[in-house]
Amino acid sequence: MEEENQQYMDTKLKCIIEPMVAQLLIERPEDVPTFMVNWLRKKFNLADSGDTSDPGSDSSDDDWKESEMPVVPKGKDRFKARHSVSAEAYGAWNKKENFEPRVIPKTEEQKQRIKEKLKTSFIFSSLDNKELEIVINAMEEKKFAKNDPVVKQGDEGEELYVVDSGTLSCHRKLVKILHDLIDH
Numbered sequence: 001m002e003e004e005n006q007q008y009m010d011t012k013l014k015c016i017i018e019p020m021v022a023q024l025l026i027e028r029p030e031d032v033p034t035f036m037v038n039w040l041r042k043k044f045n046l047a048d049s050g051d052t053s054d055p056g057s058d059s060s061d062d063d064w065k066e067s068e069m070p071v072v073p074k075g076k077d078r079f080k081a082r083h084s085v086s087a088e089a090y091g092a093w094n095k096k097e098n099f100e101p102r103v104i105p106k107t108e109e110q111k112q113r114i115k116e117k118l119k120t121s122f123i124f125s126s127l128d129n130k131e132l133e134i135v136i137n138a139m140e141e142k143k144f145a146k147n148d149p150v151v152k153q154g155d156e157g158e159e160l161y162v163v164d165s166g167t168l169s170c171h172r173k174l175v176k177i178l179h180d181l182i183d184h
Contacts, residue, residue: 016040103137111136117162 020039029035040046106114114136118124124132139162144150150161153173161168 016043019043101134101138104140106137106139106141110141113164114139114162117164121162 020036020043023039024032024035027035115132118127118132118135124135127135142161146166150168151157
């Protein structure tokens with residue numbers, strides 16, 4: 001039952017609730033229920049029918065058809081993580097060559113520190129020793145001072161960081177995300 005509820009939430013409610021809550025957080029109306037009703041009417045071009053019947057009763061089931069449910073384009077769903085990464089196509093115009101991993105020189109002590117950190121990560125847990133050595137050799141040490149930005153929201157993610165020492169804080173600017181969601 002819990003899985004069915006989650007599926008229903010993901011396929012039927014999320015595309016309605018998330019933008020409505022985002023708008024609520026931006027406008028912060030005093031009368032939340034009225035705001036929600038008006039938002040739904042405006043969003044779905046529904047007239048005020050004055051119908052006071054119980055929304056859960058069978059009499060209203062015929063009035064609301066599944067085909068009237070909104071469809072949110074995938075590009076608009078900003079709260080979900082990427083589900084897949086596509087592979088590069090190869091052909092006469094893009095020949096596949098043998099993989100030559102990069103090697104960044106390191107001391108044995110550096111290699112051992114990196115190996116110990118990687119062993120604690122589920123991402124690297126299934127690698128055998130040879131594969132782990134390739135990853136370790138390709139890693140490059142970068143040092144950051146306190147409060148230096150490591151990544152910025154909106155930048156392409158092209159690197160993976162492993163924190164050897166210190167603390168890294170990650171924050172998302174929710175206001176920008178909410179405005180982008182509403183504006184598009």
